[in-house]
Amino acid sequence: MAETLNNHLWVRSEKKANERRVAIVPDDAKTLLEAGYKITVEKSAQRCIDIQKYADVGCEIAEEGSWTNAPKEAFILGVKELPEGDGELVHRHIYFGHVYKDQPGWQHTLNRFVNGNGTLYDLECLVDEGGRRVAAFGYWAGYAGAAVAVKIWAGQKMGNVPPLGRVDSYPNVDALLSDLRGQIQMIGEKPNMIVIGALGRTGSGATDLGLALGMDITKWDMAETASGGPFPEIQQHSIFVNCILATPECPRFVTSEDIKVADRRLSVIADVSCDPESKYNPIPIYNRSTTFDAPSISVVSEGTPLDVMAIDHLPSMLPLESSEDYSRQLLAALIDLNEPEKGIWGRALNDFRKNLARL
Template sequence: MTERPHLWMRHETRATERRAPLVPEDAARLVRDGVAVTVEESPRRAFPLDAYERVGCATAPAGAWARSPADTYVLGLKELPESPHALRHRHIFFGHAYKGQEGAAALLGRFVAGGGALLDLEYLTDPSGRRLAAFGYWAGYLGAALAVLRRRGALDVPLMPLDRARWDAALAATEPEGERALVVGALGRSGRGACDALETAGITPTRWDVEETRDLDRAALLGHDVLVNTVLVTRPVDPLLRPADLDAPDRRLSLVSDVTCDVGSECNVLPVYDTVTDWARPVRRLREGERPLDLIAVDNLPSLVPDEASRAFSADLAPPLSRLGGGDGAWVRCLRAFVRAARSTTTPRRTPRKDTHAC
């Protein structure tokens, strides 16, 4: 009989992270299926620790994962703390390290140094390549919502998490100004979320996807007031915006909301900025003057609606988590993606554990 895995949900160190990759109700199902689940204390998490205790999860102090047994699967969402440097566990989170992003080599080098592995949630897919669990809808929804509220002078800063009903109410309370909004990647999860937010705000968006971007009509793109980028690419392509486009004399575009946030990557389709924005300063001015251009590029948008986003994500992720340790194809694909990426590092690799490839 295959030994059941030990899953350890860590505390998120980012100050603006409220989500949980696994909510108490889904943790209860895993526990009933024989999965050992440990949950770290986390005062910012939208779900209290005692809710996990009541369904049979063990608890631990924040950061205790570093001292857990080597065969533990450490579950999270955003970036790891800087210590320990050498990572010996199998970590499940969004690493953003396979497309040459800033800091990618350093992160992969930590896994290489410790003999661990990154099972990146972005690469947890079915055989056709479709992601099994994603926050995309909520990222797109919030990316478009913030853009509308900014244009209409109704964006409260610093950003604060709300539930969906309150975001909808904020959008509906603003007066439509005849904005032209373009959503690129409109047929994907993020694109659908963006379109829903725009329609709630009284805007009928222009929807572009693969066909419309294959031969890009740059003048048409610049002829919109708002651009919401939700497209995800895995290889370099022609950018949607180039620095010269920001100074085009016929530019109507006044606000760009980049949901994808591939800044620093050669796959970035918006190479017109070099740093993401955040909850304290969600908007950055790219161009001043008579035709200003603003940017929104917050890289944890779904945390602004933490309860609904976490529940939807957890419902999708829990079934694959229940198959950890059994050679499940989705986790094997995750591991292979890591191995390919790790080969680009130069740090000497410790001998991996024999069970690493079982996922």
């Protein structure tokens, strides 16, 4: 099929450190090719899937980072933020923009779109008619977030300072579970865990990780937090995994006063939702994200320690499973990308325009 205005998808390489995910995997790319799309995939030194697998299904291959020279009509598909800079953005981009909640630099990024007459279809804004997201990495974010929390807890028990060094990705979930089980066996005890937002995708992932390790888990959602707090029960769990997005209605789950109790058992907070710079941060005892290289922030070092983990691309710890899962969810939306003013894509476009009006 000849290239038309809306049938060219360009899969760019990721520049964020330790980001190994991809939004579309070869099997689903093949489905799009069969539906008449043209797909270009950039080479990548860190992507979890070898570039040859894309070539084998018929994708065109481009050099890493060459999306800036892609045809203007192409949709540039990525996962995380674009490389920093001042260059005009002339294409139609699809990725997690992180610019609609007043995050640092949001105005600069949106102005790059204005100056280049480009467009952002934010992956977080791809929703159905009922407002539910059609594709999300949430499950694997929760799974990986709970896993990192267990690793930090184990490091605390072993007396490590900091409790955990660099976090690496795993080839698959079985390798991750084997590693965690070995650490727990070495320590000779298991942590207990409370998951808030347990009924959602992210909370389900965190819960499943805990169940796979045989941990005692307390599952909370909106009903259990409707009182608005305080929530002293949280302090009686070794690990707290937050899976609730920061909103004006969200209560404060853990404050500096809450952690002063003498019988605190809580020693690790995994803030999977990770919105520390928001004024609605439900865990206002820390104010910056953490990274794969430095995964935790020490909040309390004396007595019972307390460390916070807030990595904002946790699914990269399990890049293959999370990419396959996300690609499967996103595929139905991508099939309809040839009508970018309608349906799911039209709603994301409206969100983009609304936020441009805030500049």
